[in-house]
Amino acid sequence: MATEEPMLRTDGLVKEFGNFAAIDGVDIAIQPGEFRSIIGPNGAGKTTMFNLISGALDATEGAVYFDGEDVTDLPPEERIRRGMGRSFQISNIFGGLTVRENVRLAVQSRMRDSYSFREALFKPTDRYDDINDETDRILGRIDLLDIAEEEAEALPYGDKRRLEIGVVLATEPELVLFDEPTAGMGPEETQETIDLIEEVLVEQTLILVEHDIELVMEISDMITVLNHGQVLAEGTPEEITDNEDVQDAYLGG
Ligand code: ADP
Known part of the structure; x- marks a missing residue:
């Protein structure tokens, strides 16, 4: 079945720091209009993934495609100019x-x-x-x-x-990247911020890197769970909630 060109796609993305692969072969595809969250335990590679998408870090291997174009070698300003919201x-x-x-x-x-x-x-x-x-x-x-x-x-x-x-x-922007937008907020402010994001950014594709799982479950269309730099699971909030691998990873597996 023909699908729409993803708004953002990564292909075999790798980021090594010395001999250590913080991101170790990640493929994701995010469709236009989707609200995708990237979650995972501490050290899973969320921030590194975020920085590879925004261009703040250079990939060691693999590619990032935005709107069908290879942006792997483009600096952050150029990605912003093409419609990637900071x-x-x-x-x-x-x-x-x-x-x-x-x-x-x-x-x-x-x-x-x-x-x-x-x-x-x-x-x-x-x-x-x-x-x-x-x-x-x-x-x-x-x-x-x-x-x-x-x-x-x-x-x-x-x-x-x-x-x-x-x-x-x-x-x-066509795509907006959020790095823990509600960090440091109380429950009420968190809810207000999420309501505002959902109300104002209706036409955008959103990627959220977040550690607050409850929040992610509430707002995401799709969730990618990273663990040790790899995709451990991907699915709707319901699918992720029921996934035993995800439960193990969060419980210290
Ligand atoms: P998360 O955001 O999921 O907590 P990070 O992406 O920050 O994870 O880190 C993933 C792994 O990569 C961790 O083990 C971290 O120590 C390591 N790491 C991140 N940045 C660097 C760096 N600049 N140099 C060396 N190791 C790094």
């Missing part, structure tokens, strides 16, 4: 700028690519209108229009996370 962390935000300025900067950096020099020169007003409209649209979606003029630094934690999602959204 993982978001508080550090994506400029604390001294307002909420609006933060979103506007991200919108501007994307739109710059889509305007030719000639257009920018001859239609400057239209261009600024477009940027302002898009900025307002995103502020509306993340529900921060009311406090758009406040300094990012002064926001409560939850609103900072909203702003981060806005900054990610402003770059219009």
